Amino acid sequence: MSWTSWIVNVIIAIFLAVDAPKRGKRQWLWAILGFFFGAIALGIYLIQTGRKVLGWIITILAIIVYILIFIFAILAAALMMTGYS
Structure with missing residues (x-):
């Protein structure tokens, strides 16, 4: 995983942590889900x-x-197993 995907996941986690209490959701749960699962969460x-x-x-x-x-x-x-020829 590249460093840009980590940054995107951190941004998603921060957004979810800030927005979740406003909507009556658990802040830490959504922050953790956002960090590990990113866009799907x-x-x-x-x-x-x-x-x-x-x-x-x-x-x-x-x-x-x-x-x-x-x-x-x-x-x-599959290409690595069969070779490039």
């Missing part, structure tokens, strides 16, 4: 707090990105 939080359209967009895009990363990792591993 942010999307689920937005869905639960009534901002459903933006929440679903963020969640679906994050899942698509994670699936693409997983596919590229499998393809890279």
Whole structure:
């Protein structure tokens, strides 16, 4: 994981920690979820707090990105096992 993704996760965690008490949610729970799961936790939080359209967009895009990363990792591993010739 690059340092930029860590920064994005920290920003998401800070946002969730600040916004959660305003919406009647647990501050530390959402901050920890935001730090470890990033955009998916942010999307689920937005869905639960009534901002459903933006929440679903963020969640679906994050899942698509994670699936693409997983596919590229499998393809890279397959290329390394079979060789580049």
